[in-house]
Amino acid sequence: MKNMHATQAVRGLLYKEWIKLRYLGLVPFALLLVGLGDSFYDMHGMKSANGGLSLWNAVIFRSHMPFEPMRYLPLFSGVWLAAVQFVPECFNRRLRLFFHLPVNEHKALFLILGLGAGLLSALVGILCLAQACITSLFMPAEAARLSILTLAPWCLAGFIAYAATALILIETSPVRRLWHGGAGTVFVLALVDARGYGSHIDGLPWFGLIAALWFATISNVLDRAKRGSS
Amino acid sequence: MMLLSRLALALLSVLALAKILPGYVEQVFPRDYETVLIAYSADQERLIFKHYRGGNWSYSDDRGNRLTEDEMRAALPFAHIRELERLGRLPDEVAGWPFDPEAAARHGTRMRLTPRQLDKPDFSLYTLMESVPGVKGLETPPDLFRMTDRIEFIDAASNRIDEDKSRRFSRALAAAGFTHPARLVGDNASTLKSYDNGALLVDAQWRVFHLWQVNGEPRVTRTDTILPPSVLAIRVLQPPSREYHGIVIFPDQLLLLDWENHIPHRLPLDGHRPAAESFSAEETPLHWEFSHARNETGVRKFVLADRQLNPLLRHTWHEGDADAGKRAIRANSMGLLFPFRLEFHIDENTQRSLYFSTFGAPWPATLAGIAAALCAYILWCRRRHGCLPHGLDLLFVLLTGWFGAITLAVLGPLMRRCPDLPISG
Structure with a gap:
């Protein structure tokens, strides 16, 4: 009987996430489409106007990035998705309801986080693959490879932004909200604030670990919110 | 599980503080060295x-x-x-x-090498321009080459491999005894030079080869120079004096390859570290x-x-005693306040990563800073919560100094010692 209630609760949670994300979750994908189109027409335009050599010179010798407008897309998407998912949960102290579900609150939290992170993964996966395909249309495979390595830290910044936004929204203390926001900003800026191709290749494993740590922090904030609210 | 989560948040906070605080505090000290x-x-x-x-x-x-x-x-x-x-x-x-x-x-060659040139990511695509360009002068070639199990030229206009040219140049390299895959390639894409000196290649046996394109055809020189595997980079030079073909960079020395037969000549430097x-x-x-x-x-x-x-x-x-004194005051003060710092970007590298460093302060100064942080944190716990902090909290502050003390003061302790003490979030 208890299992049945838990299953129904999980279904209910999934349905609630679907309701929240079905339209607003598409906004980052719409922006991605615009960004990819811009990247394609940047390269296509340069090649048709001045020839392939001009495009290669710009990219290889002058570090021109046709996908530059997408620098902040994963970051915005992370903040947006976390806000869409957690603002309705946390606004007006509604988080208290979360602790009365017939399912463990940490499982429920990671279900929501998993959905958001999965959606973000789909977005950055499409971004990297599509950009690699677009680059390969005009340039050798080496350029496509380095483009993906250049996009990777921006994508990691998106995951950190997602986890930090969720943390800020779940947090109940205004001082700690500011604290989490400041700490998140430090790492996000470290990932998006660099010029040139492949500037984070050596540091990617470390920044990946930091992104994973940000997700690990959320459950104890939820736990404290529960203790504070009970 | 919850402890790991608390530790993760505390660790991230310490890293963020180690990035921000030393940078701001350092602004207090003069920098006009x-x-x-x-x-x-x-x-x-x-x-x-x-x-x-x-x-x-x-x-x-x-x-x-x-x-x-x-x-x-x-x-x-x-x-x-x-x-x-x-x-x-x-x-x-x-x-x-x-x-x-x-x-x-x-004889007025000027050369600059910086550590940033060594770790800069590249596309692994190289230029080989026409070395005898005639009246047109040096021009950017219409293709770039890559080294795989052969040399491949990729045409920029079509983004396709130029099979004919790739075959001709691969045959010429094979005839000269080049063993794939190439270990290093050194080219010079600039057209603002008085002549072109082709590209230097190091083959799988660490032997140096010199490749030119003359009237569209390959010209390869197999040199007798075999480099040690510790070599970091090879660069082709175009000095007006035509005395040296290139420079080879090792972790602890620089070599110039002479014009006549590519024999390496060690530069008489005293303890030079090109990576730093x-x-x-x-x-x-x-x-x-x-x-x-x-x-x-x-x-x-x-x-x-x-x-x-x-x-x-x-x-x-x-530098003079006054500057050395200023540097020492800065190092001691920073070492007293912070046991380490974190930077994501340092002048020597183009790569953004996590760079931890200390301030070069004597260890008693650093220990005194950590002891002060521990005392301050114990006093904070006594005053705020009315009991002593848990051993794990003390260990955390011992390892991270003021960063850890500030973090735990804001977020709360990692472990509960008193039953009524709230733990961090």
Whole structure:
């Protein structure tokens, strides 16, 4: 009987996430489409106007990035998705309801986080693959490879932004909200604030670990919110 | 599980503080340290120092005499040949050598190597321009090449491999005994040079090959130079004097490959580390001048060598006592406040990563800072929660100093010692 209630609760949670994300979750994908189109027409335009050599010179010798407008897309998407998912949960102290579900609150939290992170993964996966395909249309495979390595830290910044936004929204203390926001900003800026191709290749494993740590922090904030609210 | 989560948040907070706080606190200390460039006046047989501090230049020699800008220029005619020419003050002779502006320009190579050039990611696509371009002059080639199990030229217009050219050049390399895969490639894509010197390739056996494109056809030289596997990079040079083909960079030395037969000649440097120090070379018709320095150390090493790279004079410049004192005060104060710092970007590298460093303070200063942080945290717990902190919290502060103390004060302790004490979130 208890299992049945838990299953129904999980279904209910999934349905609630679907309701929240079905339209607003598409906004980052719409922006991605615009960004990819811009990247394609940047390269296509340069090649048709001045020839392939001009495009290669710009990219290889002058570090021109046709996908530059997408620098902040994963970051915005992370903040947006976390806000869409957690603002309705946390606004007006509604988080208290979360602790009365017939399912463990940490499982429920990671279900929501998993959905958001999965959606973000789909977005950055499409971004990297599509950009690699677009680059390969005009340039050798080496350029496509380095483009993906250049996009990777921006994508990691998106995951950190997602986890930090969720943390800020779940947090109940205004001082700690500011604290989490400041700490998140430090790492996000470290990932998006660099010029040139492949500037984070050596540091990617470390920044990946930091992104994973940000997700690990959320459950104890939820736990404290529960203790504070009970 | 919850402890790991709390530790993760505390650790991230410490990392963020270690990035932010030292940077802000350091602004308190003056940063107008003196830097110096060193050159040799062959005519006057003395070293000339160009001092730079706070946006101003001043000049002196190794005997302690102050020099005016005009005196400095006159002492270094090779380095200021254009200015002296404009002023009509070119010397008739320098150290017994009849001054010839053309020869001075021909032997006026200037070379700069920085650690950032070594770790800069590249596309692994290289240029091979036409070395005998005729009246058109040097032009960017319409293709780039990559090294796989053969040499492949990719045409920029079609983004396709030029099979015919790739076959011809692969055959030429194979005929010269080149073993794939290539270990290193050195090219020079600039067209702003007086001639093209092709590309230097290091094959799987670490042998150096030199490849040119002459009238569209490959020309390969198999050299007798086999490099040790510790080599970091190889660069092709186009000096007007045509004395050296390239430079080879190792973790602890630099070699020049001579023009006749690519034999390596070691530069007579004293403990140079290319991955950490910037290096400059100035050629004159009489000498070679080398200098290398590491950022923020207040030390620059200078070597004067003859045309055959035999050292003639060595000099190590140390910053003055006032600057060294300022540096020590900064190091001690920072070491007292913070046990370490985190930077995502350092001057020596292009790569953004996690760079931890200490401030070079004596260990008693660092320990005193950590002890102060521990005491402050214990007092905070006593005052705020009425009990002593848990051992794990103390260990955390012991390892992270003030960063950990501030973090735990804001977020709460990692472990509960008193039953009514809230734990961190």
